Amino acid sequence: MKQPKPHLRTCLGCGREADKRELVRIVRSPEGDVFVDPSSKRSGRGAYVCADEACFEAAVRKDRLGRALKTTVKEDDIERLRHEFEQVATSDARFRSGR
Ligand SMILES: [Zn+2]
Numbered sequence: 001m002k003q004p005k006p007h008l009r010t011c012l013g014c015g016r017e018a019d020k021r022e023l024v025r026i027v028r029s030p031e032g033d034v035f036v037d038p039s040s041k042r043s044g045r046g047a048y049v050c051a052d053e054a055c056f057e058a059a060v061r062k063d064r065l066g067r068a069l070k071t072t073v074k075e076d077d078i079e080r081l082r083h084e085f086e087q088v089a090t091s092d093a094r095f096r097s098g099r
Helices: 053-061 064-069 075-091
Strands: 008-010 017-019 023-028 034-036 045-050
Touching: 023 064, 023 075, 034 075, 045 053, 045 064, 053 064, 053 075
Parallel strands: none
Antiparallel strands: 008 017, 023 034, 023 045
């Protein structure tokens, strides 16, 4: 009996590997906009962090996010992303249950 292969992604904050459904996706769209992508379906270059503020902060503080997305994440963008991230981490059923 084989389990379906998990889609493992690495958290930019803590380096933990997890199924991508357990992580919050941040995406850079082809237009160059950076935003949190709760659906994980938007096209663009994606990066993943745990639904944990500490991981988000670690990812932006050392600009791992900018490097992962191959873009410059401006201070304004970080502010907005932090907001979006908190929203997703606290309201998305995936992250509320079982933790
Ligand atoms: Zn993490």
